[in-house]
Structure formats: structure tokens, C-alpha cells
Amino acid sequence: METFETLVRAEFAPKTTYLNTASNGLLPARTVAALHEAAVLRAEGRPLTSLYEDVEACRAAYARLAGVPADRVALGASVAAHTGVIAASLPAGAEVLTAEDDFTSVLNPFHVRGDLKVRAVPLERIAESVRPGTALVAVSAAQSADGRIADLSALREAARAHGARTYVDHSQSAGWLPIDADAHDFSASVSFKWLLGPHGAAFLVVPEDFGGLTPVLAGWVAAEEPWNSCYGPVAELAHSARRFDLSHALFTFAGLRRSLDLIEELGVAAVRAHDLSLADRFRAGLATLGHEPVPAPGSAIVSVPGLGHRQPELGRAGIQVSDRAGNLRAAFHLYNTAAEVDRLLDVLSG
Secondary structure, X not given: OOOHHHHXXXXXXXXXXXXXXXXXXXXXXXXXXXXXXXXXXXXXXXOOHHHHHHHHHHHHHHHHHHOOOHHHEEEEOOHHHHHHHHHHOOOOOOEEEEEOOOOHHHHHHHHHHOOOXXXXXXXXXXXXXXXXXXXXXXXXXEOOOOOOEOOHHHHXXXXXXXXXXXXXXXXXXXXXXXXXXXXXXXXXXXXOOOOOOOOOOEEEEOOOXXXXXXXXXXXHXXXXXXXXXXXXXXXXXXOOHHHHOOOOOHHHHHHHHHHHHHHHHHOHHHHHHHHHHHHHHHXXXXXXXXXXXXXXXXXXXXXXXXXXXXXXXXXHXXXXXXXXOOEEEEEOOOOOOHHHHHHHHHHHHO
């Protein structure tokens, strides 16, 4: 009988103590095999038809994780591109409320417009800062720098009270924290972190009525009949969120399909319980060493002020973590163990 542990151990064999999923997730063995098979198809000049099936399988799998129908999920290459489509839909002078120091891909497309009013407030105050005239609130579900989790329920209620739309980036939470995409107007996520996929794929969830978005980046794959829309302007856009698709990175989706299969097999609830037990173990160990992490209860990401300078030393010891603005950032995911947490604490105590 397969268990959480046996499934994970069959898929991962890292050569380091890898605690850096907030930067890049490890690839499962099944994903590596699928990437190789996809590359061989092209190298041998065989049809790539099966790879398009992988694209739609990924759309459906992410839709299940997000709790929405697959026809509300668009596929692209980056969160920044998805944010750009949302930014392009806003009228000049519209106010966009953001969290201070949120990840750039969630923010920058609004700033480069040049004619929007972008206002930043501390994450803890974002719900109370929604006001009459706020057109959109854009925020990450979990902060990349330090793992703090946004109060999305409070934000949703505040936005509804003032007629504002919401846009949530799940890049640092999809895969270990449940997603309720239906609770927000727009949401997005990359696939190469907690979803364990290759680089080059990102998801966008839109409302049934598309939320006033214009598919400004649409190419042939955004057509209702893509293969009949390869030349000249697209005569009919897809009737679903596929109208916001960007050209698909076929190899990436071939691998990602297997990564998403694994997440579903394990279950987000089980992954979350595993990840948080390790994060809490690390927090407890830090306390015994006299260190206080950034408060981020319920997060799989732990950020420790003043210890970022030790990242190179830890790297030499075979422990992969991040230095973020002077903070040591450790991220705990399904392939990590209590022994790895203890090893990190042991090196930090020296």
C-alpha cells in the first residue's frame, strides 16, 4: 500500500538538503521522465499531438486545485504576463491597492502603465485600506520574501463592500495551501515552485464573464478553432478563458502534467500538514537558539531576520536556502524531513 512517504521517496532523491522551494521546487522523477520523452519526440521528428493533450490535462488539473471549471483557466508563461492583461483592462486614473514589497510580477505591470494610481500599504492593513474608488486590490496569498499569509477572507469582504475587484497571486501557496479561486475576480500562479513543475507555465483564473479583460496578447491558440486560425486575424476568440492563452511551452506542460498528478495523489491537505509540521519544528528550534522569525503563522515559509549572511556558509554545507534582504528564508515542502530541519538548526547553532 502506497503512503505519503513511499510516494514521495519514489519521486525525489536530492543531492543536497534542499529547503528552497520558495525559489524553485524539485522536479519529481515522473516529471523528468516526461520531459525526456517529449524532447525525444521532437528529436526524432515524430508528431507532437500528445503534448497538446498534456496542455489540456494541466488546465483541468489546476482547475480542480483551484475549485473552478476548467473553462475559467487560461494558460500562459508568467504571472507578470497575466498581471499585464489585467492592468491593460483598467481605465486611466483607476486606483490599484497593493501590499508593500509584494513580489514584482504582481505589481510592476500596474506601475508601468503610468496612468494608474497605485497605492501600497502594509500587508496587515490591506483589507482595511480598501476605500471607495479602489478599482482593484492585487496581492500575493503568501508573501515571497517572508511567507506572511494575506487575510483573503477579510480582503474579499472589504472589496465587495466598496465595489473593488480582487487579484490574488498563489505562486507561493498553490500546492500546499488550499485555493478558493471562485472567491476572487482574478487569480494566478506559476508552476515551478510548490507545484513542482518546470519553468515556463503559469495559470490565470478569470470570471465566467471574463471580468472586463481584453485578450491583448492573444495569438492563434486563443481562437475558438486554433488550427483554423493560424493565418490572418483571429476570426473568433475562444468562448472560454482559453482566449487569454499564450502559445504553450509544450515540453513544460508535458512535465507539469505529471507534477500536478503527484500533488493530487498526495492531496493538498496532507501536503499542507507535512509542510507546516516542519516549518513549526524550525520555528521552535530557532527559539531555542535565540532567534525570532518574521511572524507568519500557518506558513510553510520561514524568514529569519539577520541571518541572511549565513546563506553562503549553509550552501557550502550542502543546505540550500535563500538570502532575502538580509533574512534567511527556508521553505519546507513535501520532500523535506524532520532530520533536514534538525540539520539546518545544527549548522545555525555553530
